[in-house]
Amino acid sequence: QLQLQESGPGLVKPSETLSLTCSVSTDSITNSNYYWAWIRQPPGKELEWLATISFNGNTFYSPSLMSRLTISQDTSKNQFSLKLKSVTAADTATYYCARVRMGGGWGFQAFDSWGQGTLVTVSS
């Protein structure tokens, strides 16, 4: 069964860069049927899509956060990562990594497997 596991610091200071990694097991991030994504959820609020990376490294970003976001992949480790720079308290959220099921016509929005999420708090 596919497993995704987020890792990274739980506390980040304002103005610094938030860095998270998603480790993927039992499936290759270069499988052409899937893309890989980051989604966040502030406490008590709705989900917000951040970024997606394709199996061959094409990237897609939320327009409102694009200037601060970088998504990347390390195929040798079967991991993908997110960096969000110049964070503020508004970036406090649970960050999820997820698989996007592209094959078979499921589509860009079909987040079919999720990590458990990691809470990142921005505070001095």
Place this chain on the structure above:
Amino acid sequence: SSELTQDPAVSVALGQTVTITCQGDSLRSFSAGWFQQKPGQAPVLVMVGKTRRPSGIPDRFSGSASGNTASLTITGAQAEDEADYYCDCRDNSADRVIFGGGTKLTVL
């Protein structure tokens, strides 16, 4: 518009049928995805469009769409269906994904 609108809360009697709706212009072009989220847990994909139900999701969950509205129907709601439900869709003006604000489903 690049937004998806959901009713904040819906309730259903145990064993009855309930429909959760999602409205937005992007739904005229792309299918909605539907996610169930229970407190303290990650979301779970329960439906995409009208026909794509992930394995392990009960067939009491079904999807439909018309015009700018997508719907998730639970036929014979169970106590374990009580959760927040989110829709999402690919935005028709860019390669991005938008989420609805979520609907809290209470099973009475």
